Amino acid sequence: MLADHFDVDSMDMLREVMEEEFSDLLTVYIDDSAQRLPKLRSALQAGASEELRELAHSFKGASGNISAYALAALCFEMEKAAKADELDGLDVLLGRIEQEFNVVQSLLREMI
Numbered sequence: 001m002l003a004d005h006f007d008v009d010s011m012d013m014l015r016e017v018m019e020e021e022f023s024d025l026l027t028v029y030i031d032d033s034a035q036r037l038p039k040l041r042s043a044l045q046a047g048a049s050e051e052l053r054e055l056a057h058s059f060k061g062a063s064g065n066i067s068a069y070a071l072a073a074l075c076f077e078m079e080k081a082a083k084a085d086e087l088d089g090l091d092v093l094l095g096r097i098e099q100e101f102n103v104v105q106s107l108l109r110e111m112i
Helices: 008-046 049-065 069-083 090-111
Strands: none
Touching (some): 008 090, 049 069
16 A cells, blocks of 8 residues: 555655654645645636646655655646646646545554
């Protein structure tokens, strides 16, 4: 299950490098990401392509930093679409991002 959502080797390396601060990193990621989702939805509903691109880019980077590569890939799809100002149908992609984040969040909470 974990390998469906994370690069397990990268996650293990991060845990080893961060030591005691690993759980703090995960907590900050969860808290920050939970705040990003409503902002993504708001930007999408407003048709704010550049804001959506920036938010998706930031979320992609944060997710990649904790080895949540499936989530990062979804955010990259949104980033590319927003950059091209192709917002039609992105509500479906945002739903997939929200679903993936919910799984990632749950798995991370088990590690804290």
